[in-house]
Amino acid sequence: MRRCIFTVCAVIGLGLVQHNAFAWGSAGHMVIAAEGFRQLSPELKAQVIDVLKGHPEFADWKKAYHPNPNLDLATYIVMRASNWPDEIRNSGDIYDHPNWHFVDYPIRPPAFTFEPDASPTNNVLYGIAQAEQALSDTNANPELRGAMLSYLVHLVGDMHQPLHCESLFNDTYPKGDRGGNDIYVNPTTAAQNRQQGVRLHGLWDGLLGSTADTQTQWKYAVKLDARFPRKALPELTQHTTPVDWSLESRELAIKVGYLDGKLQGSTSADAAPRLPENYTKTAKAVAERQAALAGYRLADEIEHYLKFSQPALLAAEYTNLAPASAVKHVIGTAEAANFYDETMTVTGKVVSVSVRPTITIISLDKPAPGNAFTAVIFDANTALFGDLSKLTNQNVELNGSISEYHKRPEMILETPNQIKVLPAK
Numbered sequence: 001m002r003r004c005i006f007t008v009c010a011v012i013g014l015g016l017v018q019h020n021a022f023a024w025g026s027a028g029h030m031v032i033a034a035e036g037f038r039q040l041s042p043e044l045k046a047q048v049i050d051v052l053k054g055h056p057e058f059a060d061w062k063k064a065y066h067p068n069p070n071l072d073l074a075t076y077i078v079m080r081a082s083n084w085p086d087e088i089r090n091s092g093d094i095y096d097h098p099n100w101h102f103v104d105y106p107i108r109p110p111a112f113t114f115e116p117d118a119s120p121t122n123n124v125l126y127g128i129a130q131a132e133q134a135l136s137d138t139n140a141n142p143e144l145r146g147a148m149l150s151y152l153v154h155l156v157g158d159m160h161q162p163l164h165c166e167s168l169f170n171d172t173y174p175k176g177d178r179g180g181n182d183i184y185v186n187p188t189t190a191a192q193n194r195q196q197g198v199r200l201h202g203l204w205d206g207l208l209g210s211t212a213d214t215q216t217q218w219k220y221a222v223k224l225d226a227r228f229p230r231k232a233l234p235e236l237t238q239h240t241t242p243v244d245w246s247l248e249s250r251e252l253a254i255k256v257g258y259l260d261g262k263l264q265g266s267t268s269a270d271a272a273p274r275l276p277e278n279y280t281k282t283a284k285a286v287a288e289r290q291a292a293l294a295g296y297r298l299a300d301e302i303e304h305y306l307k308f309s310q311p312a313l314l315a316a317e318y319t320n321l322a323p324a325s326a327v328k329h330v331i332g333t334a335e336a337a338n339f340y341d342e343t344m345t346v347t348g349k350v351v352s353v354s355v356r357p358t359i360t361i362i363s364l365d366k367p368a369p370g371n372a373f374t375a376v377i378f379d380a381n382t383a384l385f386g387d388l389s390k391l392t393n394q395n396v397e398l399n400g401s402i403s404e405y406h407k408r409p410e411m412i413l414e415t416p417n418q419i420k421v422l423p424a425k
């Protein structure tokens with residue numbers, strides 16, 4: 001699978017699932033949501049879904065789900081809910097709180113003496129407190145509770161991104177660097193020779209992946225849980241309040257994010273200096289550990305604030321993973337982006353067959369550059385397929401693994417039996 005590494009590549013919308021440039025990126029929030037949700041008892045899972053039923057987007061999330069042997073409806077909904085506060089950010093929505101996503105503790109090298117945030121009633125700590133309060137009150141408006149649960153899932157994630165808990169002040173940034181948003185670094189090696197820098201904040205946001213694919217991020221969550229069991233994370237018992245968590249993040253921002261004040265950056269993308277070797281690798285290790293902490297803490301928060309609701313059980317439709325035999329395997333091109341890494345049958349009409357020296361490209365349903373779906377045959381296999389131009393204007397079924405290439409779904413065809421021409425309608 002070919003994917004770009006940094007979040008700058010991930011800001012373009014993709015069908016049903018929205019990408020976002022804010023905070024961990026949608027990929028990171030989904031990992032943390034999945035990690036948290038899988039820790040919960042069946043009763044608590046039922047309560048989470050019950051509360052989310054009040055959320056204004058619940059029906060749309062439910063509709064967007066495709067039965068899948070690896071990811072049940074309940075988990076899918078919680079993963080979608082994790083991104084909603086970013087999706088409505090700066091939209092003017094009644095639930096939009098653009099400043100709840102961070103806390104700007106000023107940090108000043110070289111001493112980095114602690115200073116409080118200047119906006120204690122409009123930051124991530126305040127947002128979490130508001131969410132806790134709404135969830136504790138079983139008589140609160142169901143829509144508000146749904147929205148605030150979505151915020152809780154999101155904000156616990158945000159505050160574990162170290163650069164969400166600081167703003168660097170120095171001679172270059174007398175008004176602060178807004179959590180690394182105004183400082184550019186170049187994360188590529190000299191050999192890669194990319195000159196344009198990226199925002200330090202954006203680099204951190206992208207460390208937990210850049211895909212909007214729920215299944216990929218679900219698998220990532222399972223992997224992180226296995227790598228970081230609760231007992232491997234002593235902070236879980238040492239630091240138990242949101243304020244503690246924000247201070248952990250602040251420390252990590254200073255040490256790993258800004259290298260104790262020694263990080264070289266620039267105010268312009270064009271002049272961004274290269275990061276030291278291993279910077280990104282170390283940062284990713286920190287991000288993954290933070291994601292694990294966030295997942296467990298999110299589960300603990302939910303347990304604490306929802307525990308006194310009525311016990312219930314989830315309806316079968318939310319938890320019953322469809323048996324593999326019942327899972328939909330034949331899909332249209334519009335759905336293909338929901339099934340990355342899966343073997344599926346994709347149906348569509350061939351609108352063009354472009355034979356180039358090293359590659360043949362078959363476009364389904366919409367011509368390039370806006371292709372709905374692309375099938376690719378590499379040179380080594382082309383001879384097996386005969387005259388592919390005959391496929392033009394035919395309805396076909398293509399069977400194979402769906403991969404993501406430049407943010408669009410494609411399928412690599414290696415043998416002719418992967419193509420079936422359907423009778424004309």
Ligand SMILES: [Zn+2]
Nearest residue numbers: 023086101158
């Ligand atoms: Zn956010």
